[in-house]
Amino acid sequence: MIAILGAGAVGCYYGGLLAASGQEVLFFAKSKRAKILQTEGLNIRWSTHTQHLKIQVTDDIQRIREANALLICVKANQSTAIANQIKPFLSTNTMVLSMQNGLQNAQRLSEVFGRPVDVAMIYAALAMTSDNTVSYQGGGHLVLGRPGDTAAHQDALQALADMFHKANIPVKISANITQDLWSKWIINCAFNALSALGQIAYQDLMQQAHLSEIINSIVNECFALAKAEKITLDEAAISHQIQQVAIQWPLQKSSMAQDVMAKRPTEIAELNGLAQAKGVLLNLPTPINTVLTSLIKMQERLY
Ligand SMILES: NC(=O)C1=CN([C@@H]2O[C@H](COP(=O)(O)OP(=O)(O)OC[C@H]3O[C@@H](n4cnc5c(N)ncnc54)[C@H](OP(=O)(O)O)[C@@H]3O)[C@@H](O)[C@H]2O)C=CC1
Ligand SMILES: CC(C)(CO)C(=O)C(=O)O
Structure with missing residues (x-):
């Protein structure tokens, strides 16, 4: 069984496609959404x-204990x-x-599970428009990897890739997951907070x-933070991807x-807030990431 933990935009879209491909999928949601999804469908x-x-x-x-993935x-x-909540029920x-x-x-x-965890970078534009409707705005491909990967982990990544391929979801196994994680993180630092503050779409x-x-x-x-951490990035490719987001x-x-918009806590600490924190540690200036972090935190206080 494939367990989808969190029936929001990403969970509903990818879990929905996996279920539609005939694979056994169980969604884990909070009780109100679980009831609606179970009775009315997705x-x-x-x-x-x-x-x-x-x-x-x-x-x-x-029921997490029943999951293969x-x-x-x-x-x-x-x-x-959530990791602490599910740890007692997670099979090895x-x-x-x-x-x-x-x-x-x-x-x-x-750190919580005491074993390696794989990551998927999601290049999709998704949003929940009701408790049981996810709206697809484009993209969808995934880049998979295991930070600190060695060849021994390739089987697990391939099994995950096969699972997505069965649902016709495009997947690439990364040859350099650290580089890919940073590239996606920079794209999120570039767009997420600004789009949130202005409630503005990427093209505008x-x-x-x-x-x-x-x-x-x-x-x-x-880019300066990456250099200081000795992460080699393809800066031209990232700048190109940023232009592509709006297109x-x-x-x-x-x-x-x-x-x-929904007055939920944001991921600011993981995105521009992390850039700010890294800047402090590395003694590098990050004024724009710092201001955006403060502005989003002020928004959160207005909820
Ligand atoms: N949306 C997009 O287009 C993209 C999103 N991402 C990333 O994907 C990740 C997921 O984002 P997204 O799907 O948009 O977020 P959502 O907020 O739409 O979905 C997260 C879901 O998890 C639920 N949840 C939280 N805690 C629990 C719990 N203890 N038990 C069960 N369910 C729980 C939330 O419920 P509740 O709201 O009630 O707390 C919510 O329904 C984020 O890291 C995001 O940055 C990446 C690429 C694109
Ligand atoms: C891919 C992108 C930028 C899509 O909106 C995203 O990751 C997000 O909204 O968090």
């Missing part, structure tokens, strides 16, 4: 039509709490995959010269924009 809203799926859902965390789809700021054979943004999820989860964001200048500054601060997902607002 909708995936594509641009042309809405796909309706009957799915299996529970709020009984103990566990996909962690809660926000990164909930990783440690269960493959664990973090499907979250941020640089620190695998390390956090593996990039069309405004003063905002794209801020994005350049955020990215340059992150591929013009109407998407970041997952942080969705959090602010």
